[in-house]
Amino acid sequence: MIKPNRFNPGGIRPLAVHALSCAWRNLIQRYYPALFLAAIFCFSLLVPALAEFPSGFKRKLWQTQDGLPEQTVQAFAQSADHYLWVGTTGGLLRFDGARFTLFDHENTPEIKENSVFALLVSRDGSLWIGTEGGGLVRYKEGKFHAYGQKDGLGDGFVRALLEDRGGTIWVGTDNGLLRFTGDRLQRVDGTADRPAIAVHAMAEDHLGGLWVGGSQLLRLYQGSFVEYALQGGNSENRVKSILETSDHTVWVGTVSGLHKLSPGARSFQPVRDISGTVRALRQTSDGTLWIGMIGQGMRTINGTAFTVIKSPDVLPSNTVLNIFEDDERNLWIGTQAGMLRLSSTPVRIVSLPQASDSDFGTIYADRDGTLWVVSTDVFRIRDGIAARYNFSGLEHVPVRNVFRDRAGAMWIGTDGEGIVRMNGGNPLWLTTRNGLVNNFVRATLQDRDGSMWIATDEGLSHWMPQHGFTNYLMPQGLAYFSLRALLQDRNGDLWIGTDRGLSRLHNGVFMKDTATEQLSQTKIWSIHEDEKGGLWFGTRNEGIYRWRNDTLTHFTTEQGLASNSIYQIIEDARNEFWISGPNGISQLSRQELDRAADNPHLRVAPTLYSVSDEMEGTQIYGGRQPSGCVDHRGDVWFPSSRGPIHILQDIVPLPAVSQVAINQVLVDGRPVSQDRAVVIGPGNGRLDIQYAPILLRSQDGVRFRYRLDGFDADWIDASTRHIASYTNLPPGNYTFHVSAYEINHPQAISAAALTVTQKPHFYRTSWFVALCVLLATALVFAIYRLRVWQLKMRFEAVLEERTRLAREMHDTVIQGCASASALLEAIASVSQPGSPLPQELIEHARAQVRATIDEARHAVWNLRRESPSENLLGPALRRMAEQIGKESGIPIVCEISGKPFVLNQFATHELLMMAREAVYNAVLHAKPEQVTMNVCFGRKEVTLEIRDNGSGFDASIIHSDREHHYGLTGMQERVQSVGGRFHLQSAPGKGTDVRIHIPRRVSAAQNAMMNA
């Protein structure tokens, strides 16, 4: 190996050295990753045959392993809620861009046949589903309805569905054309002047004519059919597809080819170059006509450009059954081997002519807009046309890179042959013979002073026109010999990235600073200076370093970078960083990186242009400069093995995230039905809300945030999570909001909301609290009423007591005193001074006064509060019997039987008074030998019997014979007042038997009185 040094003055390149260096080159190409950075770059590209393809597409394929029930996809439609409906031979699918929901015969009985051949979304929001053999099904507002023979549909094979401008639904079947009248199907053909037709395709033209194709080609216009003939035999002309394009050309695909009726033309002309069954015709929004064929892939026609698209490059199968463009301008292609989505992206790969193996290394944006793409050959892209370019005199020289200096001279860095300056006339070769440090050029830079810096595989050369080369190698202080990047900062310092460390050259002297020290072992492949003077170092495996204000900040995948392998950092006019690396290209605003530098908690979210749907390897190159550039329009370019990657800056703004939908709500892991509102019973711990976007293009860039109003104070950044979980929500009403946006378009937000009601435990419900309040109120009211009732009872008791007292007073004291008074008055009136006192009257008076005192005492006794023992009936009766027996001298026997119980005071008193009355009556009037008192305590009542063996009387004349039984009425009244019964049995000479029954139960009023 030659060690070039700045003192090598030789102008002669030895052959051996050349050969060696060629061998080296091969070796390096094969093994050295600096040259071949095999990166998986996941673009799938349409290979344009004639020119750059009209727009870039990203490709994504779904097959049975991705969720399709069967591989054959034959119909598409999109409903207003943005769902894509897919008709397969295995059923109907609803697709939100990521997840399929299958409707088939098993879960939807209305779908009698799983093979869905035609789909239509009509203006009323209905989805019409035409099946192969199972008739027509309508899906509206979540319900399926089947149409069959009973509705007028004679044939179950529905091939075409169309809603005309008048809103009529037309149904084409294998046997007949029908249209809806009301809710019934009416057959249009099969009449005398219009024989039955088999319909396979329908289209409405701009005049309102209805084209119907199948066994024939017809146009129904203003109620009458016109038949159109196609060239060729009948068997070749079965129509499979019909389309009127925006230029009013009518295209008819048949089993043998494509025919077109140009505006104004009278007859169809076959389209050359297309032979075979044209099954699908579709014009996309950019005007391209897409032609799907059986067994022959697709063709596109855009103006005069004609493209063939075939398996396996693009299509999974060459049998294309349907082509559909959704409202996001994704193209959906139904094939016999799955369905394919082609999404336009701002990224496209410019395929270069006659470049069988595009082994490109660098790309340079010239000041006039020309792009120089260099690999084994040099290509010049000018005005969108890429062409091989030969610098005169360099026809066989392997070129590495191109650079134009300020004077307009081109510097062509070569692969082993030094650098060549082209400026009009003869090229100026500069090689090691002229002092160049190494003949393998990796980067070229013009100094502010006009001199040139040339970084090579093995050292740095500084070329000044007058002085020749000055070389910088490790002995001079260069960090490492293998150079990767060059940059002159605004202060004129030269920064040199190497495969092991960073060097800074200040006025020809290597300087050490924090950056060079900290990055002394780092492979620095890219250096970028921002407008603030900050330097950004892209490293081979350590991410990005920012050097600003003598501070080094490190960004890695930890901070959100797509990769730690950085090939190139480019900043466009909008201060967006475009970072290439083995995982592809990511886009990131410099502000976002700066913010992340200031706040270690922030993560950056780059847009990655590497999403792979089909693992088509595309190698991106780095390590030789320039390994990426911004052209004069601001577009960003990177070199790759498939051609330069072109990222368009004037991207058509993508529509907002179509819609985010709340798919499922789980309460404690169990799905609950949710129709804008979820009610969670008490005691449920966990709430999971699953949501997903309905986005038919790639969902990789979709981010979510959500908030539960009433619970979350702020939005919660859910990143790419599709689920929000809550545990132990307090009872209440909440609204769950989820919004989705694409990181490329963070301002375009779509949202969905769901009402969540967490039911409280019953003891926390308002009705329960209300009930409690009500109960408490009722209780208070009841207590009040009870109190009032008690007072009333007490009042009644007082009243009764007062009444009783009055009666007692009248019956005893007043009556007795009045009687005694009358007797005394009588004594006073009859007695004369000196004559003896009328003894009889005196005796009467004495007895009366005594009796009155007795009665009065008893009346007063009843007023006193007495101890329970005094309340006992038995002892009181015994005492009474004893007393009266002593007074009268007549034995009074008192017998008590049964289990004694305590009567209330009032009843006891009344009973005692009655007993006394009865005993007195017997003793005073009946002249008995003995009086017997029987007290029997029964279960429910106490019975008092007073029996004498005296004279007796006729009980039937009790009322007229007041003489002896004046107290009977009073006794009866007393008995009644305590709710008892009174019996009297007597006959002259047979004694008297008085029975009093007093119930054990006492009245409330009596109780109240007792308690008073």
Place this chain on the structure above:
Amino acid sequence: MSMEPPEKIKVLIVDDHPIMRVGIAAIINARAEMTVAAQAGTGEEAIELYEKHRPDITLMDLRLPGMSGVEAIRAIRTDHPDTCFVVLTTYEGDEDIYQALEAGARGYIIKGMPHDALIDALRSVHAGGRFLPSTVSRALASRTPDSDLSVREREVLRLLAHGESNKGIAARLGITEATVKCHVSVILMRLQVGDRTHAVVAALQRGLVHL
């Protein structure tokens, strides 16, 4: 000498209390010009004995078991409008006095008065005069003229005095509780009292109700 002794005033004593009758009879019989013709314990008995003895004066207690004294007076006066009655009672309520005088009693004596008062009353009434002691006159004078209660109101008042609730009164009389309330409020107004207790007390005092 055989002087035709003057006709003695025959008195019928009506009182349910036998001892009372003994005393009264003794007082009357002690007078030479009076004699007790008969004694009755009830109103019905009084009517019967009146027919039998045709006394000059009937001494009538107002409180009798069964038929009241006033009713007995009315019953006897229906057939014998000139009969003289002296009420001897414990009642001194204005209503009792009023009712008794209304029925035709011409004297009204309260039990417990000196025996002279009784004799004076009997004499005075027998002579065709009236006998109302000052206490009775005063009580009568205090009677509010518009305190007349209807029959139904009296019944309500009576039941009220016996401690019946409005509900009980309504049940007893077969009328609604609201009607009872209405009656009670009229009673309170007529008796110029504020509540039921006072109404009962006033009714008892005035003899509108007896126990």
